[in-house]
Amino acid sequence: MSQPLPGQSAQVPVLALGDVLLVSLQGELHDGMAEQLQHDISSRISASEVTGVVIDISGVDIVDSFLGRVLAEIASTAALLAARTVLAGMRPAVAITLVELGLTLPGLVTALDVDRALELLSQGGT
Amino acid sequence: MMRPSGQAPATSLPIGSDADLAWVRQQVRQYAAQLGFGLVQQTKLVTAASELARNTLVHGGGGQAEITALDDGRSRGLRMRFTDQGPGIRDLELAMTDGYTTGGGLGLGLSGAKRLVHEFHVDTEPGRGTTVTAVAWVTQVPSSRPGAG
Ligand SMILES: Nc1ncnc2c1ncn2[C@@H]1O[C@H](COP(=O)(O)OP(=O)(O)OP(=O)(O)O)[C@@H](O)[C@H]1O
Ligand SMILES: [Mg+2]
Numbered sequence: 001m002s003q004p005l006p007g008q009s010a011q012v013p014v015l016a017l018g019d020v021l022l023v024s025l026q027g028e029l030h031d032g033m034a035e036q037l038q039h040d041i042s043s044r045i046s047a048s049e050v051t052g053v054v055i056d057i058s059g060v061d062i063v064d065s066f067l068g069r070v071l072a073e074i075a076s077t078a079a080l081l082a083a084r085t086v087l088a089g090m091r092p093a094v095a096i097t098l099v100e101l102g103l104t105l106p107g108l109v110t111a112l113d114v115d116r117a118l119e120l121l122s123q124g125g126t
Numbered sequence: 127m128m129r130p131s132g133q134a135p136a137t138s139l140p141i142g143s144d145a146d147l148a149w150v151r152q153q154v155r156q157y158a159a160q161l162g163f164g165l166v167q168q169t170k171l172v173t174a175a176s177e178l179a180r181n182t183l184v185h186g187g188g189g190q191a192e193i194t195a196l197d198d199g200r201s202r203g204l205r206m207r208f209t210d211q212g213p214g215i216r217d218l219e220l221a222m223t224d225g226y227t228t229g230g231g232l233g234l235g236l237s238g239a240k241r242l243v244h245e246f247h248v249d250t251e252p253g254r255g256t257t258v259t260a261v262a263w264v265t266q267v268p269s270s271r272p273g274a275g
Pocket of ligand 2: 177180181231234235236
């Protein structure tokens with residue numbers, strides 16, 4: 001793997017919890033990192049028995065149309081690979097802003113926090 | 127009259143890479159917090175800045191952001207101006223429509239950013255470039271709007 005460039009944060013870590021991938025996004029996410037993450041998650045799903053993905057965005061202070069699109073694309077790619085995605089922990093200020101921006105992220109399942117997201121995934125069904 | 131306040135001078139920042147976008151977001155956040163914007167308004171401002179700065183980078187081929195603190199005597203505000211010497215926007219009305227994009231985007235940047243601020247102006251000329259100016263004022267809690275009530 002290549003070293004992050006100076007001034008650029010490291011890659012976003014993707015943890016495996018049983019058959020669920022857990023990704024915690026924190027603070028400033030550069031566009032390149034978001035795209036890298038999209039790629040990493042897809043390859044992790046297809047390489048193992050992953051049935052669910054939880055993306056924790058409680059540490060993210062803004063979601064703009066770029067990040068919103070990346071999140072939606074991660075969820076659609078995961079769905080094609082038979083895994084369900086839950087977006088956890090969106091801050092209220094971010095939710096209010098997204099609605100005004102016009103980005104409602106249809107088709108993206110959300111949960112208030114990671115515990116509830118994992119619970120949702122373990123319940124099965126669609 | 128709208129005048130730049132003496133407390134926080136204008137800051138000019140280059141927009142040439144996605145690391146620059148992150149830096150613009152951080153600076154806008156810092157200005158907005160210092161000027162007394164609440165958390166939701168800060169989030170809206172930083173999100174609008176992110177959209178407009180990305181347009182400057184992606185569609186305008188790079189340029190610069192200028193952040194200025196305002197004080198009209200009654201309230202404090204923040205002005206953000208994004209300038210590039212790129213291709214300009216031929217049909218501005220169309221570009222301002224939700225969902226319109228010439229790239230692979232969602233087409234929400236311009237129209238969405240406009241909804242996130244109080245004043246919004248696009249100055250563009252095909253072949254010469256684009257300047258987008260967005261202004262927001264600190265609103266009193268609970269969000270009382272001038273003219274409302
Ligand atoms: N600075 C600019 N210079 C030239 N064209 C621009 C500029 N800003 C916006 N545009 C044009 O206006 C269109 C709409 O912009 P808008 O930000 O709404 O959508 P987008 O950037 O295509 O997608 P996204 O939803 O990801 O922002 C762009 O596709 C582009 O054609
Ligand atoms: Mg845009």
